[in-house]
Each structure stands twice: as structure tokens, then as C-alpha cells.
Amino acid sequence: MLEGFALNTGSELVAFANECPHWHVDLDLGIGDFLDPPTGRILCRNHGALFHPLTGVCERGPCVGLALERFELERDGDDAWVSVPDAELPPEATP
Numbered sequence: 831m832l833e834g835f836a837l838n839t840g841s842e843l844v845a846f847a848n849e850c851p852h853w854h855v856d857l858d859l860g861i862g863d864f865l866d867p868p869t870g871r872i873l874c875r876n877h878g879a880l881f882h883p884l885t886g887v888c889e890r891g892p893c894v895g896l897a898l899e900r901f902e903l904e905r906d907g908d909d910a911w912v913s914v915p916d917a918e919l920p921p922e923a924t925p
């Protein structure tokens with residue numbers, strides 16, 4: 831199952847997969863907190879990698895230069911629609 835999260839950067843609403851490119855594990859260790867307030871960067875809680883909040887590119891840590899998978903996000907008024915590639919919907923959600 832692919833999990834993700836949306837982040838309001840202040841200038842843009844973005845969405846990424848919750849998967850670190852270093853070890854391909856959850857960034858947040860299941861706590862649902864992705865931001866490192868002192869740096870304003872997305873934090874991987876496993877080894878402390880920091881990712882740019884708009885590009886998802888790792889700027890510090892063991893995976894410098896690699897990037898989080900960014901999902902396409904479309905605004906519709908107060909709603910946001912996120913497109914997740916190759917997502918499998920549960921049978922009850924399939925049209």
C-alpha cells in the first residue's frame with residue numbers, strides 16, 4: 831500500500847509519497863508529522879534526512895540528491911485532488 835501526505839508550504843500545496851528514497855521506509859515512523867520546523871524541510875525520522883518542501887530533493891542526509899516521489903495535486907476550491915500513480919483502489923471504491 832502506498833501512503834502519502836500533503837503539505838502546505840505557505841506558497842503551495844504539495845503531496846509526496848511517505849517513502850524515503852534511502853531505505854524505502856516511512857518517513858514519519860507512523861506518527862504523521864513530516865515537517866522539521868527549525869529548517870522548514872521535510873524530515874525523515876529514520877536517519878534525519880532533510881528534503882526541500884517543494885521539490886522533495888534530499889538536501890542533507892544519507893540520500894543527498896535523491897528525491898521523494900511527488901504526487902500531482904490539483905486544487906478545486908477548498909478541495910485538493912491527489913493523483914497517485916498505480917494506486918490500487920479497494921474493491922468497494924472501484925467505480
Ligand code: FES
Pocket residue numbers: 850851852853854855874875876877878879891892893
Ligand atoms: S531511511 Fe530515510 S534517511 Fe535513512
